[in-house]
Amino acid sequence: MSQARQQLAEQLAEAVFQGLQEDLNHQERVLLVVSGGSTPVPFFKALAAKPLPWDRVDVTLADERWVDEQSSDSNAKLVREHLLQGEASAATFIPLTCSAATPEEGVDEVAKQAESLAWPASVVILGMGGDGHTASLFPDSPELTLALATEELLVAVRTPSQPQPRITFSADRLHQARRHILHITGEDKRAVLAKALNGDDVRQLPIRAFLTCPLAIYWAP
Numbered sequence: 226m227s228q229a230r231q232q233l234a235e236q237l238a239e240a241v242f243q244g245l246q247e248d249l250n251h252q253e254r255v256l257l258v259v260s261g262g263s264t265p266v267p268f269f270k271a272l273a274a275k276p277l278p279w280d281r282v283d284v285t286l287a288d289e290r291w292v293d294e295q296s297s298d299s300n301a302k303l304v305r306e307h308l309l310q311g312e313a314s315a316a317t318f319i320p321l322t323c324s325a326a327t328p329e330e331g332v333d334e335v336a337k338q339a340e341s342l343a344w345p346a347s348v349v350i351l352g353m354g355g356d357g358h359t360a361s362l363f364p365d366s367p368e369l370t371l372a373l374a375t376e377e378l379l380v381a382v383r384t385p386s387q388p389q390p391r392i393t394f395s396a397d398r399l400h401q402a403r404r405h406i407l408h409i410t411g412e413d414k415r416a417v418l419a420k421a422l423n424g425d426d427v428r429q430l431p432i433r434a435f436l437t438c439p440l441a442i443y444w445a446p
């Protein structure tokens with residue numbers, strides 16, 4: 226882990242801590258929506274060390290692969306192992322999978338669970354892939370148009386470029402958050418973001434759906 230990425234993770238954790246604290250001053254519970262993948266690990270560790278009243282914090286994911294929670298591809302596993310540790314284990318975590326065999330069969334059950342969270346989210350932290358996807362809004366997904374337009378909470382997604390089916394919060398539900406942050410690292414992702422900022426076809430680079438939120442960008446080489 227480079228020093229720059231570690232510093233970025235710590236600065237991001239401080240910003241998220243401040244945002245959650247601010248909302249906790251005037252509401253009983255707050256909701257934090259995090260992303261999966263590999264980028265957030267140092268951020269999760271830094272945030273877990275923050276002195277929050279974690280028993281008043283709800284946590285969920287922006288998206289998930291429809292895999293068993295024991296799978297190394299599970300974003301929920303990542304959250305449990307790196308964020309919900311120490312004092313932060315008192316947070317209420319709602320994963321985005323259930324016992325149904327497919328996301329299409331399970332989406333309503335997961336939505337019922339997710340509706341019980343403290344919406345609107347205080348902070349949504351998005352990641353971004355090299356193809357410009359964010360959450361599980363993929364350029365090659367047949368469900369992209371639906372996920373960008375629906376007012377439903379969650380959408381089941383099948384994406385040719387991805388090995389597993391997925392589930393994602395809709396763009397609408399993520400848009401409703403009070404604060405939006407993009408956490409990315411590396412020159413490749415900086416170039417993708419620059420391309421996204423210089424165009425407007427959201428189907429080509431779905432991260433564009435969040436560029437006007439406004440979106441705080443946390444990037445390190």
Ligand SMILES: O=C1O[C@H](COP(=O)(O)O)[C@@H](O)[C@H](O)[C@H]1O
Binds near residue numbers: 260261262354361
């Ligand atoms: O598949 C996913 O990828 C993105 C980016 O992940 P990273 O490994 O490049 O950091 C992530 O934001 C998303 O939650 C995840 O499901």
